[in-house]
Amino acid sequence: MKRRILSTASVLAVGALALTSCAGAAGTADDGGAEGRTPLTVSVWNYEGTPEFAALFDAYEAANPDIDIQPVDILADNYAEKVTTMLAGGDDTDVLTMKNVIDYSRFANRGQLEDISDVVADLPGDELAGLDAFELDGAYYAAPYRQDFWLLYYNKDLFDAAGVDYPEDMTWEEYEQVAEKIAAETDADGTYQHVWRSLVHSTAAAQSGGDLIGGDYGFLKDRYETALNLQDAGASLAWSTATSQQTGYGSMFETEKAAMVPMGTWYIAALLKAQNDGVADFDWGLAAMPQLESGGEVTTFGSPTSFAVNGNAAHSQEAREFIAWAAGEEGAAAIAEIGVVPALRTDAITEAYFGIDGMPGDDGSAAAFSPDVSALEMPVSELSSDVDQILTEEHQLIMSGEKSVDAGIADMEKRVKNEVLD
Amino acid sequence: MNTSSIEAGPLAAAAAEPAARPAAGGGRPAGNRRQARRNTLIGWSFILPNFLGFLAFTLIPVIAAFGLAFMHWNSFSTPRWVGLENFRTMFASETFWIALRNTVVYTIGHVPLTLALALGLALLVNRKLKGIGLFRVAIFFPYITSLVAVAVVWNMLFNPESGPINQFLMWIGISDPPGWTSSTTWAMPAVIITSVWRDMGYYMVLYLAGLQAIPRELYEAAEVDGASAWQRFWNVTLPGLRPTTFFVVVMLTVASFKVFDLIVVMTEGGPGRSTTVLSQLIYREGILQGEFGYSSAISLVLFLLVLGVTVVQFRIQQRRER
Numbered sequence: 001m002k003r004r005i006l007s008t009a010s011v012l013a014v015g016a017l018a019l020t021s022c023a024g025a026a027g028t029a030d031d032g033g034a035e036g037r038t039p040l041t042v043s044v045w046n047y048e049g050t051p052e053f054a055a056l057f058d059a060y061e062a063a064n065p066d067i068d069i070q071p072v073d074i075l076a077d078n079y080a081e082k083v084t085t086m087l088a089g090g091d092d093t094d095v096l097t098m099k100n101v102i103d104y105s106r107f108a109n110r111g112q113l114e115d116i117s118d119v120v121a122d123l124p125g126d127e128l129a130g131l132d133a134f135e136l137d138g139a140y141y142a143a144p145y146r147q148d149f150w151l152l153y154y155n156k157d158l159f160d161a162a163g164v165d166y167p168e169d170m171t172w173e174e175y176e177q178v179a180e181k182i183a184a185e186t187d188a189d190g191t192y193q194h195v196w197r198s199l200v201h202s203t204a205a206a207q208s209g210g211d212l213i214g215g216d217y218g219f220l221k222d223r224y225e226t227a228l229n230l231q232d233a234g235a236s237l238a239w240s241t242a243t244s245q246q247t248g249y250g251s252m253f254e255t256e257k258a259a260m261v262p263m264g265t266w267y268i269a270a271l272l273k274a275q276n277d278g279v280a281d282f283d284w285g286l287a288a289m290p291q292l293e294s295g296g297e298v299t300t301f302g303s304p305t306s307f308a309v310n311g312n313a314a315h316s317q318e319a320r321e322f323i324a325w326a327a328g329e330e331g332a333a334a335i336a337e338i339g340v341v342p343a344l345r346t347d348a349i350t351e352a353y354f355g356i357d358g359m360p361g362d363d364g365s366a367a368a369f370s371p372d373v374s375a376l377e378m379p380v381s382e383l384s385s386d387v388d389q390i391l392t393e394e395h396q397l398i399m400s401g402e403k404s405v406d407a408g409i410a411d412m413e414k415r416v417k418n419e420v421l422d
Numbered sequence: 423m424n425t426s427s428i429e430a431g432p433l434a435a436a437a438a439e440p441a442a443r444p445a446a447g448g449g450r451p452a453g454n455r456r457q458a459r460r461n462t463l464i465g466w467s468f469i470l471p472n473f474l475g476f477l478a479f480t481l482i483p484v485i486a487a488f489g490l491a492f493m494h495w496n497s498f499s500t501p502r503w504v505g506l507e508n509f510r511t512m513f514a515s516e517t518f519w520i521a522l523r524n525t526v527v528y529t530i531g532h533v534p535l536t537l538a539l540a541l542g543l544a545l546l547v548n549r550k551l552k553g554i555g556l557f558r559v560a561i562f563f564p565y566i567t568s569l570v571a572v573a574v575v576w577n578m579l580f581n582p583e584s585g586p587i588n589q590f591l592m593w594i595g596i597s598d599p600p601g602w603t604s605s606t607t608w609a610m611p612a613v614i615i616t617s618v619w620r621d622m623g624y625y626m627v628l629y630l631a632g633l634q635a636i637p638r639e640l641y642e643a644a645e646v647d648g649a650s651a652w653q654r655f656w657n658v659t660l661p662g663l664r665p666t667t668f669f670v671v672v673m674l675t676v677a678s679f680k681v682f683d684l685i686v687v688m689t690e691g692g693p694g695r696s697t698t699v700l701s702q703l704i705y706r707e708g709i710l711q712g713e714f715g716y717s718s719a720i721s722l723v724l725f726l727l728v729l730g731v732t733v734v735q736f737r738i739q740q741r742r743e744r
Contacts, residue, residue: 081709081710084497084712085497106712110496110498110499111498238583239604240582240583240601240604241581241584241604243603244577244578244582244602245577245578245581246574246577385711386711393691393693393694393695394694396692396693396694397694400605400606400693402606402693402694415516419516419517
């Protein structure tokens with residue numbers, strides 16, 4: 001008797017296990033929205049630590065009471081891989097956030113995204129920074145709501161202490177001189193050049209018109225020399241040290257170890273927070289990235305973040321409406337309020353942005369916020385990620401002094417041509 | 423049949439009615455068969471949950487990978503048969519050969535060092551001493567520490583300018599200490615040192631168990647015969663540890679060929695490609711680039727490599743035993 005109970009129980013247990021494992025896969029999409037509202041699922045990364053999502057979703061729900069936005073939170077580091085896996089499994093999350101344009105082109109080229117050219121046609125295209133990057137053979141599969149670009153953060157107190165004028169319209173040579181002067185006059189480093197290759201590569205490509213997936217990399221030479229001169233002169237932390245200590249650019253600036261930091265606009269929100277928390281207690285300002293020549297156009301680089309509609313979306317129409325809203329005036333206002341740079345650039349938005357408590361009030365900072373050209377960090381192509389891997393490896397060797405600039409550039413050219421382009 | 427009755431064994435005991443079994447089965451072959459079938463089913467029900475998981479997440483993917491190695495697949499399109507193209511690409515790729523060489527170099531550095539240190543430590547702590555448990559725990563500790571923490575801390579120790587290791591080297595008079603993780607020459611030794619430090623405690627425990635299984639009488643007899651400590655180690659301890667050593671060598675080799683996590687956290691395969699290993703290449707090509715066919719081909723090569731080395735080790739062990 002007992003045995004029968006036991007055997008029945010064990011068979012039941014196995015059945016239950018099998019059932020729950022199936023249910024787990026199908027569970028998410030069918031949860032109805034709260035109180036009869038239409039649920040709209042949106043894939044996001046690090047929801048807690050990326051306040052722009054909550055700001056957008058709250059504002060949208062307030063404006064559209066019949067929609068219930070349900071974020072699908074994904075680890076930031078593995079975001080692209082997780083979304084790929086979800087899509088390969090036929091996931092029906094409505095809106096997919098595209099973290100960068102390389103991921104975007106992959107998803108779009110594989111036919112995973114809905115064509116939303118009609119949505120984009122109704123947007124104010126001229127004022128929407130970074131929109132061009134999303135055109136694939138005349139069609140758009142995503143619309144940008146956020147556009148970060150690089151500029152120069154500087155510590156006014158350290159500039160004052162060294163007796164150096166605040167930076168404005170600097171050339172790379174002036175940047176080097178200023179950094180060396182501050183390093184000599186104060187305890188701080190003149191600047192902090194973060195370890196990413198984009199600081200060298202993407203500025204060089206944007207300002208000298210080079211092509212990062214073209215296979216010819218002579219245009220990188222000058223910027224490598226800037227970076228190496230700075231670290232040889234002791235005006236910036238050595239690349240090897242920064243890598244092995246996993247130095248954070250934020251801590252270098254906030255603890256006043258470096259007087260300047262070239263970095264993306266995403267850092268503004270974090271810097272404001274550090275200021276509010278009392279971690280960063282000094283006056284700071286924004287300047288344009290150093291240029292090849294003074295007085296010309298200000299050219300920098302950046303990358304847009306966008307929303308796309310999943311080809312499998314359960315609520316395609318609602319998803320399109322949300323995307324149009326997020327890329328428009330109201331969406332831009334919602335994220336500008338918390339210090340995130342929207343893709344939509346109007347005077348009203350910039351004014352709102354600099355109206356945030358703690359933002360520098362000088363004219364130079366506001367001017368730095370409107371570069372003439374913001375090129376893409378990396379061209380959109382199927383080859384981008386393969387090339388990226390090679391350029392990153394060779395960048396490490398040049399910056400750590402294992403290879404000369406010329407040898408490193410020659411190896412980049414050889415490897416990209418042999419391993420990717422042919 | 424055999425396995426099912428073994429699987430049903432604990433159940434029969436748990437039922438606590440052993441006396442009822444012969445009575446129920448006696449003289450009724452049909453009932454007996456039903457009983458046996460039920461036992462089989464019950465047995466299956468015990469291994470099924472685990473086996474289903476193994477099937478879904480290990481066996482099927484492994485078999486699929488063998489097939490995918492000959493296909494082109496980006497996880498969206500239907501896989502397309504390309505024959506040996508993935509292998510041709512791989513053998514023509516400089517990065518593959520570098521990763522293969524790095525994997526072998528890591529294994530050659532990691533296995534003997536870990537083995538020697540684990541054995542040395544086991545001998546050291548295999549004695550009756552007050553508080554010896556504390557020492558054993560201290561040596562085992564790195565193994566249960568979070569790998570990311572280990573990698574980050576060792577990265578700090580290896581810091582070329584301000585790290586304690588180079589500070590010490592400079593203090594003892596080495597004016598130009600290595601650049602460790604920022605140097606292509608020294609990054610691999612740095613990774614090996616860290617992994618040896620982390621793994622030696624685990625293998626020490628295995629050796630400790632092996633040491634305690636060697637009969638005391640052998641040592642006593644050797645001592646009576648006038649054997650020195652060295653002779654006792656060489657002629658009693660080492661032969662007694664042979665099964666343990668074999669097991670440790672096989673496990674260590676397999677683990678070394680599969681190394682991934684420590685390298686990803688410490689150097690990400692850099693600087694350049696100086697610490698890129700095969701597992702990393704498999705991850706990069708498959709999960710990051712979406713070239714699942716190509717990455718399956720690399721994993722097939724890694725599999726054959728590990729299989730080959732393990733078979734050789736088993737052969738050597740068999741010959742020794744004969």
